[in-house]
Amino acid sequence: MGGDRALAGPVPRQRGDGLRKSRQFLRMTALTLHHFGFSVTTLHLGTRKSALALWQATHVRDRLLALHPDLNVTIVPMTTTGDRQLSGPLTASGGKALFTKELEQGLWEGRIDLAVHSMKDVVAQLPEGLTIGAILEREDPRDALVSALGVSDLGGLPSRARIGTASLRRACQIRHRRPDLRIENLRGNVNSRLARLDAGEYSAIILAAAGLKRLGLTERISGYLPIDVSLPAASQGAIGIECRLTDARTRALIAPLHHPGTAQCVEAERAVTGALEGGCRLPIAAFATLADGQLTLRALVGEPDGSQLLTETHSGPAADLATTARAVVDGLLSQGAGAIIERLLKDGA
Numbered sequence: 372m373g374g375d376r377a378l379a380g381p382v383p384r385q386r387g388d389g390l391r392k393s394r395q396f397l398r399m400t401a402l403t404l405h406h407f408g409f410s411v412t413t414l415h416l417g418t419r420k421s422a423l424a425l426w427q428a429t430h431v432r433d434r435l436l437a438l439h440p441d442l443n444v445t446i447v448p449m450t451t452t453g454d455r456q457l458s459g460p461l462t463a464s465g466g467k468a469l470f471t472k473e474l475e476q477g478l479w480e481g482r483i484d485l486a487v488h489s490m491k492d493v494v495a496q497l498p499e500g501l502t503i504g505a506i507l508e509r510e511d512p513r514d515a516l517v518s519a520l521g522v523s524d525l526g527g528l529p530s531r532a533r534i535g536t537a538s539l540r541r542a543c544q545i546r547h548r549r550p551d552l553r554i555e556n557l558r559g560n561v562n563s564r565l566a567r568l569d570a571g572e573y574s575a576i577i578l579a580a581a582g583l584k585r586l587g588l589t590e591r592i593s594g595y596l597p598i599d600v601s602l603p604a605a606s607q608g609a610i611g612i613e614c615r616l617t618d619a620r621t622r623a624l625i626a627p628l629h630h631p632g633t634a635q636c637v638e639a640e641r642a643v644t645g646a647l648e649g650g651c652r653l654p655i656a657a658f659a660t661l662a663d664g665q666l667t668l669r670a671l672v673g674e675p676d677g678s679q680l681l682t683e684t685h686s687g688p689a690a691d692l693a694t695t696a697r698a699v700v701d702g703l704l705s706q707g708a709g710a711i712i713e714r715l716l717k718d719g720a
């Protein structure tokens with residue numbers, strides 16, 4: 372390296388040489404320090420400020436430090452537009468991109484190197500130049516019932532009981548089984564939703580089991596809604612780490628956290644919601660499992676009032692998950708999902 376140049380004598384100085392040399396100097400310094408047991412690698416890890424987001428960020432930091440003891444990881448809590456607008460239905464206020472945009476801006480500008488997200492909150496189409504560098508092993512994907520009286524399933528709730536959820540997906544599936552229940556809008560972070568239940572506003576609320584478990588609130592779960600009662604949202608329970616596409620160093624550092632089985636399921640689920648313009652403006656669910664290299668994908672599109680609920684399930688080799696996802700989407704469309712989606716998107720616009 373550089374030897375040929377030295378033998379060839381002085382080289383005319385070129386524009387950009389200085390910059391290249393100082394970069395090279397920094398790199399050599401880092402390598403030398405590393406050689407003597409020092410490391411100057413610091414990663415800035417961006418996160419939202421909710422308790423769940425901070426738990427997830429801390430979890431990713433701790434797992435990175437366990438893998439790379441020399442690494443510095445600085446957590447950078449950021450406020451997103453979505454966090455500032457926590458009133459009214461999510462569907463009316465611009466959707467879930469609002470929860471990731473500021474973090475993605477931070478990645479773009481180099482203020483952070485990683486952004487930790489619930490994959491459920493990550494939109495189908497990532498901004499240019501960014502990638503999900505790792506998806507962690509999924510936590511419990513089910514929805515959980517948290518009820519004031521400890522009722523553990525939908526059937527045990529009294530007639531006309533008030534149920535808190537802001538999710539069209541949850542509302543549609545609950546109403547399908549129990550048209551008498553009164554679904555009421557409930558937004559906010561996990562702890563504020565629990566506080567409103569405790570204040571007596573609802574008989575029960577529905578939350579992702581994953582969030583409750585991560586926050587050490589497992590004992591608040593009155594019962595788990597089975598997958599065939601409440602099909603989960605695409606990616607529910609999975610944490611993703613977003614980074615710059617070209618940031619090879621960061622991508623290499625997080626690569627060991629990647630869980631390929633979870634990633635395949637999440638990819639199949641997101642293929643369905645992506646193809647159907649999903650997001651949180653529609654009652655739409657998608658959930659995949661893997662067994663012996665076979666991926667089974669189930670998805671659902673419904674009417675918010677629960678009057679219609681279309682489901683489709685297909686299996687195929689995990690290596691060919693795009694074909695399975697396509698079959699599920701085509702099946703839903705041939706059952707009439709297109710008309711439901713078109714009408715709901717028009718009404719919501």
Ligand SMILES: NCc1[nH]cc(CCC(=O)O)c1CC(=O)O
Nearest residue numbers: 489491578579581582607608609
């Ligand atoms: N929409 C908010 C959100 N995003 C991710 C989770 C739960 C954790 C997860 O799915 O990984 C939650 C809360 C909830 O749905 O109860």
